[in-house]
Amino acid sequence: MGNTTSSHSMTVNLSLTLLTILVAAAAPARAEETYERDPDDVPTGARRAANWHPTREGIVGTPWTFAADVGVAFYSGDDAIDNAGFSAEARLTREVASDFYAVGSYFLGFIATDVTDPDTGRSDRDTHVLNIPTIGLGYRGEVSPEIHLFIEPRVGVLFGNGMDTAPAAGLGAGVDIQIEPGFNFHVAFTGLATDSDFSTRAGDAHLSAIWAVGVGLAFEF
DSSP: OHHHHHHHHHHHHHHHHHHHHHHHHHHHHHHHHHHHHOTTOSOHHHHHHHHOOOOHHHHHOSOOEEEEEEEEEEEEEOTTBOSEEEEEEEEEEEEEETTEEEEEEEEEEEEEEEEEOTTTOOEEEEEEEEEEEEEEEEEEEEEETTEEEEEEEEEEEEEETTBOOEEEEEEEEEEEEEEETTEEEEEEEEEEEEEEEEEETTEEEEEEEEEEEEEEEEEEO
């Protein structure tokens, strides 16, 4: 009877020992399975740190942007002025706050006049070159990471050959579409009001407004 009891106790002890070993071995396996099921189950801050990459802005500051475009301008004024002509514009911008930037532009326009010379009775056609430097403050809004709209209230001065120097003020607006980082396709609209007279063979002609649209490229540097 004593031998039977002793044998039973040894069997129980052996079973408990084996169970303990199996539980201890299974615990790391279960932890590994849990990790394999949720490899991304890490704190948000850790994920952001792992995914962070340095940007140009973070290394050297906000870049300057230079844009140049060519297009067509439409002119309002006396009947002697042709309604449309070639135009070009260059812009330089620099951010001063989030989504806001300072802008300087130089608009170049070619305006033609067609009048009758009162002395000869012949038609006289002449071309005048408009120069309009302006400065302003712009706002840029994001449609998507690759597409940005902008609007720019601007003021400046108009001068040109045979033209009275006059103030000019208005708006610039448009869209930048990213081709690759730092390189954009640029579409710009410009509207300026002015009050300038210029000489023709039939007397002075008056210019009151300019509307232009152009396409070009913009570069960050």
